[in-house]
Amino acid sequence: MEQRLGNSYRMTINEKKFIEQALVSDLRVDGRRPFDYRRLTIKFGSEDGSSEVQLGQTHVMAFVTSQLVQPYRDRPNEGALSIFIEFSPMADPSFEAGRPGEFAVELGRIIDRGLRESRAVDTESLCVLAGKLVWAIRVDLHILDNGGNLVDAANVAALAALLTFRRPECTVGGEDGQEVIVHPPEVKEPHPLIIHHLPVAISFAFFGNGNIVVIDPSHKEEAVMGGRMTATMNTSGDVCAVQKAGGEGVLHSVVMQCLRIASLKAADITSKIKNAVETYNTERALKKVKRHSSLVAVEVDGPETKLK
Template sequence: MRETPISTCEKSFLLEALWEGKRIDGRGTLENRDLEIVYGLDWGSVQVTLGKTMALAQVSCQVVEPTFSRPNEGILTINVELTSLAAPKFEGLRNSDDGVEIGRLLERTLKESRCMDLESLCIVAEEKVWEIRLDIHILNHEGNMFDAASIAGLCALCHFRRPDVTLKGDMVTIHPLSERDPVPLGIQHHPVTTTFGLFEYPGGETLYVIDPSQIEEEAMLGKMVLGVNGYKEMCTLHLAGQVVVDKKMILRLANIAAEKSKKAVDKIKESLKKDEATRQSKNPRGFAAKTRSDSLLHSSAPKSSFDFVRVVPLARAVINANKNMEADDSVTSNDGDIVHVASADMEQDDQEEGSSYEEDSDVEVTGVMSKEQILQSKVTEKIELKDSDSASDSEEEEVVMLDKV
């Protein structure tokens, strides 16, 4: 399936923006996209995300016979797969031009630069050696597959562990991972590629941008890929396209690639240390754990500490302040009854349904009366009743006082 080519209007707009120092995604001409490295549960399994470009690398090993030209060295094989999962244009193409180009570039960067000690992979000279196979799958193509594949391959080789081997006479014993700890590969240096997109102005001037996106790759006339390790040593130089490049530009791009590669190598080493610490602490790791941590349903706020030593004095201070406020906002009557007077700024939250509340009330308290005083105030008249007892000889009279309300 063929992709829709870039239109003339899009290309003109892109070139005009580049000559003004602007890019469509908001980056600068020498600004990389965000790099993210995630390691899997197995040794040598790495997923690298460069912007929206994703590459998955997996390393495996087996015991084989060495080659006739190098009988004392192991074998490093690199395989790159481009399927329709990465882009529709790769559908039905087993060996596309882009896949072959990336594979050859990685062989020059990782294999011919001797970044891995192949002699340490020899078990028995001229008989048995380790074959290390590096498989790289491009999961999503959004530009600059070279850098994504290069970083993924280097991270996978640094992360991989092969089984330990013992040799007794002519008998070779390969110990499983459950019996002995695996052995890491001998990585001598870390070469990382940096891709530059080259554009040519009608006047003949050449413009370059770092880490081109997919739409920029379709509009550019050439590209330059420089492989530099952490020691600023040149390992690979790949130039393609129809753009004229002078030696001054090559030296300038080489210095820029050296700085970018050093930062990438530092990030790779930091990610390896972080993964090792996670494995030792037995925390959740792998692709699934990374997906869960990035999910909105499992997002968590950073932990914060609370000092409980200051709780007691602060609580006492609040209690004392409340006591002082209660003493100021209360009135004591002569009968010992206490009436609390609410302050003006206090809000009344709990109100019964159907009750009306007026903020500006004309009612004010003029006095406080007890229950006995209220009953005495309601008495209006007193009646005296006289009752004589005829059966008794005494002349005593019983007076009964009735209060009429």
């Protein structure tokens, strides 16, 4: 098995045999069935575009920022979307600070492929001045704890952060109509991104020459698995991307079974993401109402009127 498929968790031969023999009986060391997903928790920060996702023992944070840049020459009317991942040695002893390793690059590519190539984010709506200025959206993913299946957790964190992000409102004016004015949120309400669909990544691990399949592999299972596949799908059943990260070969029938299961899991996770975002938007609207109502109250003190 290639090193990038697993992790640095050192296991004894007896531990590996125990995990493999349990999987033959459709049992897993954490008590789950082969196609049971771990508990998924989605939280949001105090600012728009920040999310925190916990999948079992795996913990990932995401932050979305924007910047006005020049567009690519071959796409003068489209903005840009980029994914950056930071691995902390506190999350896993195998992670090294500084230059991203092979697994970090691969993880970023899987998430980037699912989001960009499926055109989930409307990049044309990010255009301000054709050929001159567009919004570049950057998603920073921070791995806080590696409990296995970083791909799925990071993908959900990126989607949740993108759904709650709002870019500043800007207007074009000036004598030549080429002057761009970016308005702060206190002046004009920022705009949310236009997202057409949610590509959700679902990962599978293969054992026993590809005959045994489990979903959402844990940290220990990744250390002994013989192969891995990630299917990125949306609620419409569209396959946005498929990544088979080396390892042992898998039969066509097994791949199709994984895609059917991934379609059901993707619909369930999409519902959880939308519910969490709806709750966040409701709380955000209430905070905004309270902030504005506090400015309406006035206090009359003699001839002067003061705003509270």
